[in-house]
Amino acid sequence: ETGVTQTPRHLVMGMTNKKSLKCEQHLGHNAMYWYKQSAKKPLELMFVYNFKEQTENNSVPSRFSPECPNSSHLFLHLHTLQPEDSALYLCASSQGLLAGKESTDTQYFGPGTRLTVL
Amino acid sequence: SQKIEQNSEALNIQEGKTATLTCNYTNYSPAYLQWYRQDPGRGPVFLLLIRENEKEKRKERLKVTFDTTLKQSLFHITASQPADSATYLCALDPSQGGGGYQKVTFGIGTKLQVIP
Numbered sequence: 001e002t003g004v005t006q007t008p009r010h011l012v013m014g015m016t017n018k019k020s021l022k023c024e025q026h027l028g029h030n031a032m033y034w035y036k037q038s039a040k041k042p043l044e045l046m047f048v049y050n051f052k053e054q055t056e057n058n059s060v061p062s063r064f065s066p067e068c069p070n071s072s073h074l075f076l077h078l079h080t081l082q083p084e085d086s087a088l089y090l091c092a093s094s095q096g097l098l099a100g101k102e103s104t105d106t107q108y109f110g111p112g113t114r115l116t117v118l
Numbered sequence: 119s120q121k122i123e124q125n126s127e128a129l130n131i132q133e134g135k136t137a138t139l140t141c142n143y144t145n146y147s148p149a150y151l152q153w154y155r156q157d158p159g160r161g162p163v164f165l166l167l168i169r170e171n172e173k174e175k176r177k178e179r180l181k182v183t184f185d186t187t188l189k190q191s192l193f194h195i196t197a198s199q200p201a202d203s204a205t206y207l208c209a210l211d212p213s214q215g216g217g218g219y220q221k222v223t224f225g226i227g228t229k230l231q232v233i234p
Contacts, residue, residue: 048221056221109163112161
């Protein structure tokens with residue numbers, strides 16, 4: 001399997017449930033990202049892991065909890081979500097940049113998980 | 119505050135014509151700008167990147183221009199086809215390199231519909 005995969009593709013959960021989204025990249029990349037995409041809004045960066053270390057947390061509520069056990073896998077743990085959290089959650093990976101090294105770093109996205117919170 | 123503007127309404131064009139999409143930005147000094155394509159229910163797919171010192175970039179039927187004075191990028195699809203129908207996102211990375219990761223900001227996208 002190639003590229004970036006995400007499971008599940010669709011998820012419906014109640015506000016009291018606990019669930020996890022999974023992302024796996026087969027590109028040998030070192031940086032992984034979680035984005036939220038809501039209708040009529042631009043992509044919102046949630047978390048960034050670079051070389052397995054979390055380097056960005058964009059003021060995301062604590063009901064979203066990321067985990068990056070290795071450079072190929074990324075999880076987003078969900079608990080006590082709200083209906084307004086319903087959205088398309090996208091995972092992406094990129095080569096990753098070393099500090100001080102000028103480069104571009106194209107992102108490769110997974111197909112996303114369509115989350116509905118009831 | 120930093121802002122990226124794309125015409126979020128749908129752009130309808132006839133098959134065979136050239137589609138031109140616009141990305142305007144304010145309060146950015148991007149090192150480079152990227153264009154992505156997104157189909158419904160799917161993740162964005164990278165198309166083209168243009169650096170701040172480049173005026174134009176081409177790839178097959180795609181052409182991107184970057185005017186840092188106007189703070190604008192234009193994305194052209196020549197000889198458009200119905201299969202080109204999708205939402206096109208522009209993305210800016212204000213970094214000048216380093217920092218360890220890419221903190222890209224995306225526009226809302228423009229939905230292109232190519233009519234047969």
